[in-house]
Amino acid sequence: MIDYDLDLNDEQRQVVMETGGPLLVIAGAGSGKTRTLTYRVARLLETGCPPGGVLLATFTNKAARAMMGRVAVLMSMDVGRLWGGTFHHLAHRVLRAHARRLGYENNFVIIDADDAKQFLNRCIAAKVKNSGTRFPRGDVLRDIISYARNTDQRLEDVIPERFPYLEDFLEAMTVVAAHYGSEKKRLNVMDFDDLLLNWRRLLADHEDIRMSYAERFRHVLVDEYQDTNIVQADITDLLASCHRNIMVVGDDAQSIYAFRGANYANIMKFPDKYRDCKVFKLEVNYRSTPEILHMANLSIMNNERQFEKALRAVRPRGTPPVLVPLRNVQMQANFVSQRIIELIGDGYRPGEIAILYRAHFHAMELQMEMTRRGIPFTIRSGIRFFEQAHIKDVTSYLRVIVNPNDEMAWRRILGLCHRVGRQTAERIWLWLTERRDPLAAFLTGGIVETVTAAARPGLVKLRELLQAVRDREGDDLGAIIETILKKGYETYLQVAYPDAEQRREDLFSLAVYAARFSTTAEFLQEMALLTGSGEEEEGEPEGGDGRVIMSTIHQAKGLEWSVVFIPWCAEGMIPLGRALKDPEGEEEERRLFYVAVTRAKDQLYLCYPVVDYRRGMGYVSVRPSRFISELTPATVSHRRRPYDQWLVEEE
DNA sequence: CGCGGAGACCTTTTT
């Protein structure tokens, strides 16, 4: 039996002990939100709810896994039948079983953001004659279409309101978007948005399916509810429509995903939608020192729209946050690196320290300086493990074997052949689409012999590679990946990349990772949904000192560190100038600042350079962020002597 | 038709 009295405070225990009905839990930063949710799931199981009757939707897979792992430990049981994961994973699981009801084949292909971008670029080329330089490219268009769909709007509604500078292109964009939609359908492809929209459509339009899920899930729990969009809220409502045991947990002050359609109103209006819902607040903060928490509270008070809530600290007094103006960007990088070396000297492990920034490019100088000084760090920026070119290349070989109609994969591997470019790839692809079995046709159909002499050797090698992979079908996935390397991809790596060795090692890691899947199809499906760096999936080894984490604020959600540095606390950066164009932008940026600040347990450093060099403008002076200047002076201790001067003296 | 080099331009946040 679990001793709830011992392990939970009064507020948390109330939430855990509630038997059912709609529940809204407003949980502040560091208030033991995960702990409460975990205990509640354990409690539900303890009081007779079968594991298969619980659905737990969280924001990241990592969070879901962590939570289910904890439940397993608490209950000493296998929670394999408990449904937990991101909305996208859960959607995929449901759609795999019912895709035919929506007119898709069950083996539909999921395309990620990068594939979607290229797909859209081709749609633009097909539908717009002279797109011109101002016509949005595939990646921009993808974001806009995605935003519209995630907010249940049409482009005609979204463009004038949010992207008025694109109004000239509205008509053409609508045509492209429609073409994109029909092409996806034709090729049996879904993007990330389709997963959610189709899941909702499945539940809304097919009563038998809706009832089978709604009856099964006696309890529906949603974490990070402030970041859900309309589609996700509808899905949870539909899933809970039978038992009405829906519990949502979130912190309105930490809503930072409006840009991709997250709907602030979901959490604010939850009590209106469920009139009988009980509202709980978790207001004790166990994470931060009173000084850090006080600053966070003062900052977020500047936002108009929020639930009344005041976080109380329980930790003893510590040191106030420090504001550090530096002479320039380089000095900022020097300061952060220098201070980290000192902290490590004081006994902090690198893994207890994080650098959090607004945008990836804010970390450039820092990254170089940290490397130069030999500080171990992990950067969770930019291209992630599973999105790197070499990883996608290798999976593309597997994709055409599993699904010979996978256009994205064919184009990719054709383009990898020496002396094969756009034109040749296009010609071969057109030829392939006319065959009943494109793979067999490619292997035996003689298309290779029709291309120019220069391109032929490359394509012959590709044919041999695919033949070899197909012959090994059913073998251990790791072995198959090695075959791909040996049959020519290794050579390509050597020629194409200076860091070929590193990439080769990545692929061996991928082979190890792949070995846990029983079928290639299963592996590929997981690859399509995964983001994040591969290494982290396994977690840091406990004994190690770890590495300093460099991360965007968005990716730091839900995490905590002893010491947090926030570089670029300057106007134009936090808040980001671009984001302020949106009327809601300032409040969202302030929430972002709030999230960053509340990640810190013991020490917080807010840095900004006084001067910056901008292209075309030369040296400009930089003002500290409004999120700092709007605080009362007593909150943040100003160093009397700026650190950059002090560093100069040291040298 | 492919490819490499040069140069311009732009950089928000992500499941």
Next chain:
DNA sequence: GGTCTCCGCG
């Protein structure tokens, strides 16, 4: 730093 385009060479 990354991505895209343009251009001249093979």
